[in-house]
Amino acid sequence: MSKGTLIIISGPSGSGKDTVMKELFKLMPELKFSISSVSRAMREGEVQGEKYNFISRDEFLKMIENNDLLEYNEYCGNFYGTPIKPVNDCIENGQEILLELDVNGAYNVRKKCNDCFSIFIMPPSFEALKARLVSRGTETAEAIEKRLKAAKDEIERAGEYDYIVVNNVLSETVADIATIIKSERMKSDRVSVTL
Ligand code: 5GP
Numbered sequence: 001m002s003k004g005t006l007i008i009i010s011g012p013s014g015s016g017k018d019t020v021m022k023e024l025f026k027l028m029p030e031l032k033f034s035i036s037s038v039s040r041a042m043r044e045g046e047v048q049g050e051k052y053n054f055i056s057r058d059e060f061l062k063m064i065e066n067n068d069l070l071e072y073n074e075y076c077g078n079f080y081g082t083p084i085k086p087v088n089d090c091i092e093n094g095q096e097i098l099l100e101l102d103v104n105g106a107y108n109v110r111k112k113c114n115d116c117f118s119i120f121i122m123p124p125s126f127e128a129l130k131a132r133l134v135s136r137g138t139e140t141a142e143a144i145e146k147r148l149k150a151a152k153d154e155i156e157r158a159g160e161y162d163y164i165v166v167n168n169v170l171s172e173t174v175a176d177i178a179t180i181i182k183s184e185r186m187k188s189d190r191v192s193v194t195l
Contacts, residue, residue: 123166
């Protein structure tokens, strides 16, 4: 059986990537999603086990100690990590699994995996990103400041990615990402040719 592919998606907080991904999964339901373990508090509207498994800092440290994570990073004071087993299972089953990671996590996964590609979702402008973060109303003013600073650092590293998609119009962003995924599927080293 052919091995699966890791698809890394990053984008600063406020780039609209959650909405983009929701729409992408509607369009491409065959894609799997890696549910991250995180030590941050659950936001209003978030559901345990949907996008994240919310765990304590101690539980997270145990996962690190037990080598249960493919990668992890501390972002704005909280731990975020990718459990390794579901990723390995998808790869073994020849499936595509989407990993939403910050830039450091993306860097670490790229170094480890031999069949992956990465997409950076860029906000249309810094002002748009700030406006989204503020209007979301899920973070304190201090947390927003931290995230804006992190966003600047992340945008500076967008060139590390295979693709950059500017999230101007949601439907176009989703269609562009679907096109990238479909094109990647047709790469000659992923297609086994038999007549
Ligand atoms: P948020 O708190 O806004 O949900 O996520 C903060 C940042 O953590 C985002 O950039 C998001 O992409 C990133 N992130 C989410 N899950 C993971 C993960 O498993 N590993 C890493 N390294 N970053 C993650």
